[in-house]
Amino acid sequence: GQQVMQIPQYQHVQEGEDFTTYCNSSTTLSNIQWYKQRPGGHPVFLIQLVKSGEVKKQKRLTFQFGEAKKNSSLHITATQTTDVGTYFCAGPGYGGSQGNLIFGKGTKLSVKP
Amino acid sequence: EAQVTQNPRYLITVTGKKLTVTCSQNMNHEYMSWYRQDPGLGLRQIYYSMNVEVTDKGDVPEGYKVSRKEKRNFPLILESPSPNQTSLYFCASSLKRINNEQFFGPGTRLTVL
Numbered sequence: 163g164q165q166v167m168q169i170p171q172y173q174h175v176q177e178g179e180d181f182t183t184y185c186n187s188s189t190t191l192s193n194i195q196w197y198k199q200r201p202g203g204h205p206v207f208l209i210q211l212v213k214s215g216e217v218k219k220q221k222r223l224t225f226q227f228g229e230a231k232k233n234s235s236l237h238i239t240a241t242q243t244t245d246v247g248t249y250f251c252a253g254p255g256y257g258g259s260q261g262n263l264i265f266g267k268g269t270k271l272s273v274k275p
Numbered sequence: 276e277a278q279v280t281q282n283p284r285y286l287i288t289v290t291g292k293k294l295t296v297t298c299s300q301n302m303n304h305e306y307m308s309w310y311r312q313d314p315g316l317g318l319r320q321i322y323y324s325m326n327v328e329v330t331d332k333g334d335v336p337e338g339y340k341v342s343r344k345e346k347r348n349f350p351l352i353l354e355s356p357s358p359n360q361t362s363l364y365f366c367a368s369s370l371k372r373i374n375n376e377q378f379f380g381p382g383t384r385l386t387v388l
Contacts, residue, residue: 168317171315192374193374195376195377197377203381204365204379204380204381204382205318205365205367205377205379206379207376207377207378210374210376250317250318252318254374255334261306261308261323261324261325261331261333261372262320262323262331262333262334263308263320263323263333263377264320264334265310265317265318265319265320266317267315267316267317268317268318
């Protein structure tokens with residue numbers, strides 16, 4: 163079945179270092195969403211990418227959608243302790259279902275002050 | 276305040292005792308969904324609903340039931356819970372289909388003994 167794979171599973175960085183998480187789909191995606199889940203919290207929507215090659219920025223966060231619309235990345239510049247959490251990508255399920263959403267397993271980011 | 280609420284937030288029960296986890300949203304969203312989150316497995320979709328009286332299976336529907344009699348409510352029913360259903364459950368809603376920002380509830384931590 164369709165898979166959305168995310169790497170790395172864990173990332174430990176020193177505060178101020180950059181961080182990147184990658185998301186790869188086994189099929190072409192019509193769009194991809196990114197969510198952040200703080201420890202003990204619920205997922206919170208960050209952004210949605212729709213166009214091939216799209217790049218969007220939110221302050222220190224940069225999101226990219228691959229040209230083939232099968233991969234995406236989230237890059238955080240100069241991490242801060244407030245960036246701690248798990249970052250998930252999610253894409254529509256394959257096969258015509260308009261309601262099935264598949265999440266990657268997430269990248270858990272820890273930031274050492 | 277726009278929100279998704281879930282009840283209960285924590286539940287410990289025994290195998291075979293039917294239970295219902297309620298989910299309600301006050302944003303007039305058409306789309307609602309249930310996910311379970313397990314360590315190392317990320318978020319997996321259980322069931323979703325595109326609108327009132329329209330529900331469909333996600334990736335892990337076995338052992339669960341849902342109903343959508345009203346737009347605001349989307350309860351998750353475990354007719355005969357088993358220990359492998361011990362998990363953290365999230366309800367989510369979005370304006371229309373999955374191509375919209377999903378708003379997550381605070382989560383329900385379920386333990387089945």
